[in-house]
Amino acid sequence: PTSDEWEVAARGADERIFPWGNGFDPALCRMATTPGPRRPLTRVGSYPLDRSPYGLLDVVGLCRETTSTLDAWGRSVQRGGSWQAHAEQCRIGRITATDLDEAYTTYGMRLAHDVTDEPG
Secondary structure, X not given: OXXXXXXXXXXXXXXXXXXXXXXXXXXXXXXXXXXXXXXXXXXXXXXXXXXXXXXXXXXXXXXXEEEEEEOXXXXXXXXXXXXXXXXXXXXXXXXXXXXXXXXXXXXXXXXXXXXXXXXX
């Protein structure tokens, strides 16, 4: 998705700050202060409340998501937090950018499909 599409899908109609509402609770997503080993190995959907009103799982935890949007410097715009993020980095509105050839264990992507009214 584009950065704007990601944000709309993550926030919902009420424009919440986190997928579960406006107050932060570190127990609701995979992030830096989550108890347990400090590693990205968590199954998708392990934190069911890290889910947007539209059903997106792991919105602000697990990995920062690369979008199809490029910033003014040609870098990839990323959205969401990650398993290494702190509370302020887990806000839906947070935007970061990275060079297209960079890869880290905190980066990921979400696949999206355009829906049209045309058959076939």
